Amino acid sequence: MPEVSVTVNGALYEGTVEARTLASDFIRHQLGLRGTRVGCEHGVCGACTVRVDGAAVRSCLLLAVQLDGCRLDTVEGLAAGGRLSTLQDSFHRHHAVQCGYCTAGILMAASEVADTGEPVTADDARHLLSGHICRCTGYAPIVEAIVEALG
Numbered sequence: 001m002p003e004v005s006v007t008v009n010g011a012l013y014e015g016t017v018e019a020r021t022l023a024s025d026f027i028r029h030q031l032g033l034r035g036t037r038v039g040c041e042h043g044v045c046g047a048c049t050v051r052v053d054g055a056a057v058r059s060c061l062l063l064a065v066q067l068d069g070c071r072l073d074t075v076e077g078l079a080a081g082g083r084l085s086t087l088q089d090s091f092h093r094h095h096a097v098q099c100g101y102c103t104a105g106i107l108m109a110a111s112e113v114a115d116t117g118e119p120v121t122a123d124d125a126r127h128l129l130s131g132h133i134c135r136c137t138g139y140a141p142i143v144e145a146i147v148e149a150l151g
Helices: 023-030 086-093 103-116 122-129 140-150
Strands: 003-008 011-016 049-052 055-058 071-073
Touching: 049 103, 055 103, 086 103, 086 140, 103 122, 103 140, 122 140
Parallel strands: 003 071
Antiparallel strands: 003 011, 049 055, 049 071
16 A cells, blocks of 8 residues: 655644545545545535645545645644634634535635735635535625635
8 A cells, every 4th residue: 555644734644545545535534634524526516625735625636645745734724722713713703604514625725815815805705615515605604704804
């Protein structure tokens, strides 16, 4: 079995994976990080979005072996020292979650935008959300939360 060495939310992980293991399954089952959700397994819904070397990617479209030597950030890494990130706090205040299934992926995609330091408009937030399916919120509170946190 292939060896992988990946820095996950700042901590080094070294181990083996089956060559055919999806990154999403590796994250959930081998690393035990359940915040990364698996929805469609086709890269359409966005629930499995994580960041690899800073870029937001669909983990259901990657193999775990492709993470070798990379920095992987998941939603569990957003909160620091037991405090919610600015994005997470804004989502909480705006009630931008209902069932929460899509939330981690949206937060990870938005965190990539946050790192650019560019202000985000409502149109920018809607564009970001065009790659994520949410069936509960109607997107309005999510847009508001993103704009407040990153606007």
